[in-house]
Amino acid sequence: xxxxxxxxxxxxxxxxxxxxxxxxxxxxxxxxxxxxxxxxxxxxxxxxxxxxxxxxxxxxxxxxxxxxxxxxxxxxxxxxxxxxxxxxxxxxxxxxxxxxxxxxxxxxxxxxxxxxxxxxxxxxxxxxxxxxxxxxxxxxxxxxxxxxxxxxxxxxxxxxxxxxxxxxxxxxxxxxxxxxxxxxxxxxxxxxxxxxxxxxxxxxxxxxxxxxxxxxxxxxxxxx
Numbered sequence: 001x002x003x004x005x006x007x008x009x010x011x012x013x014x015x016x017x018x019x020x021x022x023x024x025x026x027x028x029x030x031x032x033x034x035x036x037x038x039x040x041x042x043x044x045x046x047x048x049x050x051x052x053x054x055x056x057x058x059x060x061x062x063x064x065x066x067x068x069x070x071x072x073x074x075x076x077x078x079x080x081x082x083x084x085x086x087x088x089x090x091x092x093x094x095x096x097x098x099x100x101x102x103x104x105x106x107x108x109x110x111x112x113x114x115x116x117x118x119x120x121x122x123x124x125x126x127x128x129x130x131x132x133x134x135x136x137x138x139x140x141x142x143x144x145x146x147x148x149x150x151x152x153x154x155x156x157x158x159x160x161x162x163x164x165x166x167x168x169x170x171x172x173x174x175x176x177x178x179x180x181x182x183x184x185x186x187x188x189x190x191x192x193x194x195x196x197x198x199x200x201x202x203x204x205x206x207x208x209x210x211x212x213x214x215x216x217x218x219x220x221x222x223x224x
Contacts, residue, residue, distance in 0.1 A: 006031075007141075008221060009134035012148035013194060014098065014182045015155030017205050017213065018122055021148060022130035023079075024214040029128070029221070034121040035071065035136065037101060039114050041092040042083055044100030054100060056107045057187075064104075064113035067143040090166060095178050102182050105132070106189040127142030132186060135197035144221055147196035148213070150206045155179055 008025060012018045015073065019035060026033040039104035043064045044054060052059040072080040081089040091097065104110050116137050121127055150158070156176040163170045186194035196202060201220060205213045 004122050005124045006137045006143040006218070007122055007134075008126070008128045009139050009142035009145045009197075009200075010128065010130040010148055010217070011132055011136070011194075011196070011200070012130075013132075013145070013155065013186065014179055015159040016148045016150050017210065018130040018148045021109070021213055023207075024126045024210065025217050025221075026128040028218055029126060031128050032121060032123060032127040033071065033132075034118060034127060034134075035081075035131040036114075036118055036129060036134060038071070038081055038092060039064075039069070039118065039179065040101035040105045040110070041097045042067055042081070042088070044104050045088060045092055045097060046083060047104070048100070050205060054103050057107050057195065060104055060107060061109035061113040064110050064117075067117075067132070068105070076166050091140055093163070093166065095163075095170065095175065096181065099178065102185050106185065111137075131140045132194045135200050136195065140197070143224060144217075145200035146203055146217060146220070147200040148203050148205060150204060152176065152179055152183070154206050204207060 008031070010018045010022050023033060043060060046067060047060055047063045050063065052063055056062070068084045070082040071080060074080055079089050080087050081092065115138065121129065122139070135142050151188060154173060156179050159179065160170060160172045160175050203213065203216060
């Protein structure tokens with residue numbers, strides 16, 4: 001695949017903060033943004049709405065290919081994700097939606113259906129792509145590859161605060177269990193398992209502020 005524009009690939013497990021960091025880095029660089037995880041969440045949500053079972057590989061692949069999705073932001077910089085005419089940003093950030101995304105992401109036909117759609121986001125002046133296989137599968141020639149992680153305990157606390165801030169009533173204990181389950185599913189799946197690319201730089205954000213982690217990424221980009 002010919003490189004059309006630089007790509008900053010930020011991968012990592014659930015709750016590592018990669019979405020927040022990716023948005024900050026994209027804004028600082030003036031780059032486009034790809035939230036690849038949202039595509040899997042949208043596939044699961046759309047499939048459920050259409051009555052397609054989450055173990056129906058062919059049906060899910062068709063849903064993935066025909067997603068009517070648009071990424072946007074509100075006046076405050078918050079995310080807006082449109083599925084058709086509906087803003088589903090809040091709906092796809094629930095733990096139920098996350099579990100659905102993890103389930104469909106393990107299906108090869110779904111991953112293939114979404115692969116070219118993700119690569120189409122690569123356009124000038126550049127792209128910041130966050131997900132679980134951006135540096136290993138989708139953009140193997142990315143300019144910078146980062147694997148962002150944090151302790152499971154801290155990731156659960158961050159996710160708990162994020163959901164509480166959105167008005168969602170969630171249990172920290174349940175979140176911890178869900179994160180452990182997702183880590184195991186994502187790491188053990190046969191297709192594109194969650195792991196750092198061989199040439200990725202590992203960034204542990206435990207105990208660090210959003211600003212500090214963002215600056216580290218920007219410093220690494222500036223080194224090139």
